[in-house]
Amino acid sequence: MRNPWTRTGNYKTSYKQDTTIFTTYSEQASLIVFLVGMLVLPQFLSRHSMQILDLILIYALAVLGLNIITGYAGLINIGHAAFLGVGAYTAALVSPYLPFWAVLPVSGLVAALAGAVVGIPALRIKHLYLAIATLAFQIIFEWGVGHSPALEQGGAMAMPRVVFLGYKVGFKNHHYFWYYVIFVVLVLLAFAFRNLLRTRWGRALVAVRDNDRAADAMGMDPGKTKVFAFALGAFYAGVAGALYAYWSRAVVIEDYSLAISIKFLAMAIVGGLGTLVGSFFGPAFLELLDINMESISHLIKAVYNPPGVDVASAVRPLAFGLAIVLFLIFEPRGLANWWRLLRSYFRNWPFKY
Amino acid sequence: MSYFLQLLVSGIVVGSIYALAALGFVLIYKASRVINFAHGHFIAIGAFTAYALAVDFGVNIWIAALVVLVFTAIVAYFTERVFLKPLVGQPIISVIMVTIGLASVFGGLIHLTPYGSGNFSLPAFLPEGGVTFWGISVSYPQLLAVLFTAVFLVAFAWFFQRSTIGIAMRAVADDQMASMSLGVSVEKVFALAWAAAGITAAASGLIVGAISGLNLEGLVGIGLKVFPVVILGGLDSIPGAVVGGIIIGILENLAAGYLDAYIPGGGTGDVFPFLVLLLVLWFKPHGLFGTEEIERV
Numbered sequence: 001m002r003n004p005w006t007r008t009g010n011y012k013t014s015y016k017q018d019t020t021i022f023t024t025y026s027e028q029a030s031l032i033v034f035l036v037g038m039l040v041l042p043q044f045l046s047r048h049s050m051q052i053l054d055l056i057l058i059y060a061l062a063v064l065g066l067n068i069i070t071g072y073a074g075l076i077n078i079g080h081a082a083f084l085g086v087g088a089y090t091a092a093l094v095s096p097y098l099p100f101w102a103v104l105p106v107s108g109l110v111a112a113l114a115g116a117v118v119g120i121p122a123l124r125i126k127h128l129y130l131a132i133a134t135l136a137f138q139i140i141f142e143w144g145v146g147h148s149p150a151l152e153q154g155g156a157m158a159m160p161r162v163v164f165l166g167y168k169v170g171f172k173n174h175h176y177f178w179y180y181v182i183f184v185v186l187v188l189l190a191f192a193f194r195n196l197l198r199t200r201w202g203r204a205l206v207a208v209r210d211n212d213r214a215a216d217a218m219g220m221d222p223g224k225t226k227v228f229a230f231a232l233g234a235f236y237a238g239v240a241g242a243l244y245a246y247w248s249r250a251v252v253i254e255d256y257s258l259a260i261s262i263k264f265l266a267m268a269i270v271g272g273l274g275t276l277v278g279s280f281f282g283p284a285f286l287e288l289l290d291i292n293m294e295s296i297s298h299l300i301k302a303v304y305n306p307p308g309v310d311v312a313s314a315v316r317p318l319a320f321g322l323a324i325v326l327f328l329i330f331e332p333r334g335l336a337n338w339w340r341l342l343r344s345y346f347r348n349w350p351f352k353y
Numbered sequence: 354m355s356y357f358l359q360l361l362v363s364g365i366v367v368g369s370i371y372a373l374a375a376l377g378f379v380l381i382y383k384a385s386r387v388i389n390f391a392h393g394h395f396i397a398i399g400a401f402t403a404y405a406l407a408v409d410f411g412v413n414i415w416i417a418a419l420v421v422l423v424f425t426a427i428v429a430y431f432t433e434r435v436f437l438k439p440l441v442g443q444p445i446i447s448v449i450m451v452t453i454g455l456a457s458v459f460g461g462l463i464h465l466t467p468y469g470s471g472n473f474s475l476p477a478f479l480p481e482g483g484v485t486f487w488g489i490s491v492s493y494p495q496l497l498a499v500l501f502t503a504v505f506l507v508a509f510a511w512f513f514q515r516s517t518i519g520i521a522m523r524a525v526a527d528d529q530m531a532s533m534s535l536g537v538s539v540e541k542v543f544a545l546a547w548a549a550a551g552i553t554a555a556a557s558g559l560i561v562g563a564i565s566g567l568n569l570e571g572l573v574g575i576g577l578k579v580f581p582v583v584i585l586g587g588l589d590s591i592p593g594a595v596v597g598g599i600i601i602g603i604l605e606n607l608a609a610g611y612l613d614a615y616i617p618g619g620g621t622g623d624v625f626p627f628l629v630l631l632l633v634l635w636f637k638p639h640g641l642f643g644t645e646e647i648e649r650v
Contacts, residue, residue, distance in 0.1 A: 076446050121631075125638040127445060128388055128588070132580050133634050136627040139577070143624040147617055262453055269450050308467040318461025324454030328447050329439045 006347065019198050038183060042176050050175035052287065057182045058243050059283035063267045064193050064276075065236025069115075070265070071274025072202065073229035074209030076131035079118065079138035080264045083234040085145065085256030087111040087241025092157040092251040100162045104185065104242050111238020112231040119230030123223035126212070130226075138258050145253050154253030159245050178247050185243065189236055194276050196232075205229050266324045272336025281335035286323065293319045355488040360610040361603060366495045366564065368602020369502035373557040374575050375582040375594035376509065377550030383526040383589050384546035386445075387437060390452040392554060393576015394459035399425040399555025400567045401468040407476055414476060422555050429551025433544045441543075460573070469569055475562040494563045505556055506595060509549075513591070522546060526589070574623075578605075581626035585633050587643020596641060601626050 005026045012018045022028045042050060062084055069077045087107035095103050118137045122130055146154040162169045162177070169177045196202035204225045207215040212222035245251045263286065271282025296319075297312040305311060331337060374396060381389050399421050406417035436455060440448050463469050483492035513519040524532035525542040533539050558572060582601045586593025609622030639645045 070446065074444075074446075076449060121634050121638075125634055128449075129584070129634060129638055131388070131449065132584060133631060135577075135580060136630045136634075139627045140624055140631070143620070143627075147620070149617060153618060262457075265450060265453070269446070273446070304465075306467065308471070309465060310470065311465070314461050314464030314469060316461070317457045317464070321454040321457025321459075321461060325436055325451055325458065328443075328451045328454065329436070332443065332447055 021194060021198075035187070042179055047172075047175055050179055052291065054175055054179055054182060054247050056280075056283045056287050057179075057186055058240050058247060059264070059267060059287065060280045061182070061186050061189060061243065062237050062240040062264055063271065063279040063283055064189060065233040065240065066264050066268050067233075067274055067279050068193065068196065068205070068236065069229050069233035070268060072196070072209065073205040073226060073233075075119075075122065075226055075229060076128075076265075077134045077230075077233070078131055078258075078261055078265065079134035079136075079141070080233075080237055081256045081258070081260035082138045082141035083111045083115055083237035084241035084244060084260070085141060085253070086114045086234070087238030088245040088251045088256060089145065089151055089157075089241075090238070091242035091245045092151075092159060095160055095245075100164075100181070100246060104239050107242035108235040108238040111241065112235040115230040115232075115234020115237070116227050118234075119227040122226035122230070126226075135258075138261055142253060142257060145256075156250040156252050158250050159248075162246065174249075175247075178243070182243055182247075185239060189239065190276060190279075193236075193279075201225075201228065263320075266320065269332075270323060270327050270334055272334030272339075275334070275336035277339050278334050278336035281339065285335060286320065289319055289323060290316055356610070357607075358487065358489050360606045362489055362491055363495070364603030364606035365599055366491075366498050366602070367606060368599035369499050370557050370560050370564075370575065370598075371578055371582045371602050372595045372598025373502050373505060373553050373560065375579045375586065375598045376506070376591060377553035377557075378579045378583055379586075379589065379591055379594045380522075380546045380553070381550045382583070383591075384522055385433075385437070385441075385543045387448050387452065388445075389550070390449065390576070391432070391456040391459055392550070392579055393573035394456050394463070395425060395429055395551055395554035396558040396561070396575055397463055397569055397572040398428060398459065398558075399551075400558030400562050400572055401463065401466070401473075401569075403555075403559055403562060404468065404473050404475055404567060405466075408473075418559050421559065422552050425555035425558075426548040426551040429554070430544050430548040433547035437543070437547070438540070456573075456576075460569070463569055468567075472566045472568045474566045492564075498560045498564055501556065501560055505553065509553075509591075512549075518542075518545060522549075578626055581630040581633075583640075584630050585640055587640035589644055590640070590642035593640055593642035601629065604629060 005024055007024050012023075022031075041053075045053065062080065065083070066077060066080045069075050069080070087110065090107040090110040091103050094106055098106065118134060121133045125133070142154075145151050151157065164177065197206065204215065204220045205228075207218065207220060208222045208225045215225070216222050241256070244255065248255065267282035267286050268279070269282070270285055271278030271280070293316045294312060297315040300315060301311050327334060374392065377395070378389055378392050381387050381392075402424055403414075403417050403421040406412040406420060407414045412420070432455060436451055437448070440451055483490055483496065485491075513523055521532065521537045522542050522545065524535070524537055525539050529539055532542075557575065558567075561567065561572060561575070578601070582597040583594060584597075585601060586595070586597025605622040605626055608625035609619075612621040612625075613619035633640060
């Protein structure tokens with residue numbers, strides 16, 4: 001019997017072995033250690049860091065959804081933030097009547113419905129045309145919200161404070177409470193994401209991405225599969241949107257604009273398209289980059305600060321755009337690929353490969 | 354009736370800007386199958402460079418316009434050489450994302466200059482007023498805009514029908530393999546398509562400057578309006594870009610003129626083109642003049 005804790009090569013001999021998620025005990029052990037670490041992490045972080053961590057995890061959930069649509073199914077989605085927005089506005093409308101744990105799936109389902117509707121053109125069109133359809137949805141969504149008096153015309157809609165087990169979540173423990181909620185939701189949905197490719201529906205997504213005519217010939221319906229991908233990805237986005245609404249205490253249209261949609265695409269690509277770890281690396285990398293650019297812009301201001309120029313608001317899109325471009329040119333497989341290389345380095349140590 | 358005609362005329366003026374912008378967009382798409390999300394930023398680069406030359410450096414506006422056309426072409430040319438060339442053969446999403454990233458970079462760079470925020474207007478170089486017929490008034494800048502667009506379209510039509518480079522570009526758009534085997538440098542054609550797109554983008558930026566004020570968001574917004582135009586006209590059709598541009602311009606103005614009164618907050622013109630886009634995608638996905646794709650396994 002080989003050592004079940006390490007693996008230096010691919011010894012899989014059956015289909016069943018090939019679809020397992022964990023090949024060694026050490027992978028399982030490190031995941032458990034990581035999850036326990038995440039559970040105790042808030043003990044060591046300030047309220048401000050918790051706020052950033054919460055945001056990264058919510059974005060990670062949204063990027064998971066985008067990775068189903070764009071990563072697994074290969075459908076470019078330039079309207080993902082609008083799906084979050086659908087979830088967030090649903091949350092804003094139903095939260096006075098429902099407890100928060102019921103609001104989350106409801107928001108997800110409404111967003112999934114929106115996703116399916118946006119996906120309907122996929123029955124006829126594909127590739128770039130579909131990408132442009134999602135762009136149109138994003139713009140129409142923003143405009144529609146901006147012109148709906150029921151939604152405060154895109155202005156702030158306050159979210160009610162949440163009562164949990166008879167205890168009202170207040171200002172001090174807001175970010176800590178929502179951290180645990182986000183964590184639980186994220187673990188559940190990440191688990192579903194990882195296992196999606198072991199189901200026939202998940203494999204159909206990848207088959208349609210790689211060659212939809214061939215998938216058609218094998219008995220899959222490419223159109224329906226694409227609509228399914230949109231609905232499922234939008235469900236993730238809707239839940240993330242509801243969490244975002246609770247986390248930020250208000251729903252404002254700026255949080256669900258085209259710029260945010262582009263940010264999600266960038267996160268998915270920088271992290272590594274269609275990967276689970278990438279969905280965490282991407283948001284973490286770009287959000288931390290964004291935060292650090294603020295301090296870097298102070299340095300730049302010392303050298304270059306002409307009147308009428310807001311250096312801070314210039315440096316952030318610059319760094320964001322450069323990150324996208326440089327990753328695409330030099331590491332198209334994203335941070336997830338670095339993670340893979342790092343892991344294989346340690347697994348095979350002291351050998352090179 | 355005169356209200357309708359007035360809307361129609363201003364629609365044609367706006368539409369000719371869209372047509373010019375869409376022309377460059379289609380050129381890039383035809384040659385290299387790249388969807389350029391940074392097109393609005395090329396328009397902005399052209400417009401603000403012209404403003405900087407004409408106002409801050411006091412160059413004659415016509416000379417400034419010429420310099421700007423060349424300058425934007427060079428920027429677009431090197432954009433292709435440096436950022437797009439390494440991605441030839443990569444999946445569509447990489448190529449789209451690199452143009453989105455470039456849009457962000459250009460946006461940041463423009464924000465580093467004083468032109469990033471606020472409104473600017475090019476110095477008036479045409480006499481005030483305009484012509485009035487049948488109760489419709491058209492200002493000289495508006496007339497010039499349409500004229501300018503027409504001149505550009507004729508020039509480009511000549512370029513593609515008669516010049517060697519233009520014919521090479523058409524050949525590449527038609528069949529890359531075949532044109533490569535006939536000695537056409539496909540790489541060079543890609544870069545030239547971008548340069549040509551840069552020229553048209555700068556031209557539409559100049560026309561915006563002549564008709565109304567310049568601000569970054571508005572100029573980048575034209576880059577987004579190009580999408581309904583090219584979907585309506587057909588992504589890979591140059592006549593489609595022109596016809597689509599003018600139709601979208603007219604529809605946008607009519608929608609704004611007649612529907613704004615019924616909608617709280619107005620602004621119908623901003624969203625109407627995108628509704629048209631969705632309708633076209635549902636019922637006639639390849640647009641008016643686009644070629645339908647035939648796929649085999």
